[in-house]
Amino acid sequence: MASHLVFTVIAQDRPGLVDRLATAIADAGGNWVESSMARLGGEFAGIVSIDIDEAAISSLHEKFDLLLQDGIAITLRSDANRPAAPSGKAAHLDLVSQDHPGILRQITRVLRERNVSIEHLETEVVAGSMSGESLFKASADLRLPDGLDPSALGDALHATAADMMADINLIE
Template identity: 70%
Template sequence: MQTHLVFTVIAKDRPGLVERIAEIIAELGGNWIESSMARLGGEFAGIVRIGIAGERSDELIAELQALAADGIDITLRSDVMGPQELEGVFAHLDLVSQDHPGILRDITRVLSDRGVSIEHLETEVAPGSMQGEALFKASADLRLPPVSPPPR
């Protein structure tokens, strides 16, 4: 039986980091299905989903956790069920605003109150143009809640 594992990785950024993880997965017959990774403030952070034969998953988990000795922190989650079918309509949001403390909380509260799920989110604070004020920029892939048919 195929098992899906989802894990996060955080480490000081350095060349070969992803290769090291990918090598362990490949050696044990695992399949790298999807990932999102980035360098943030000198740290490397990512989330990865892989598929592996169930009888090899414990061995893989042990190998990944052993990376802690090299400063690579892995947090594992098991997803035995595999990916689920998503409901609702896909939408994309690009936002630029003057930055201020709490802006992401305010934006996500509006989305949450309306039942919107965030599937992917990237944010940054960048210098503004003429006046140099900081600008908050966000790009998000969203899943809108399913729409119920109107009552008859």
């Protein structure tokens, strides 16, 4: 019987990390399904979803233990069944603001209050092209709950953005 596993991985960034991880999964008989990985602050971090036969999970643990000995930390979460596809409308959010503490908190509070799920989020702080001031940029793929009007969400986000002098674009 196939199991669905999700795990995180973090290690000091160096060439070959993804290959070592992919080899461990393949050698245990697992199938790499989806992932999101990035270099952040000199560290390599990722989340990976695989399918693997239940009988092969102990072999996968052994292979992951070998990676751990080499400084590759893996946190495994098991779920026997693949989750159902999410319902609700998809939307995309882009935000740009002068950098200051609390930007993400203000935006995610608006999303939480409306039961909006963040499916993918990327943030960064960059130098502004003209002024050189630090700019906070966020890009998120969202899943709106059934019944939430995207324009109502947009209005709430724009009200918050105006308070922090940020530019927000919500695209359905």
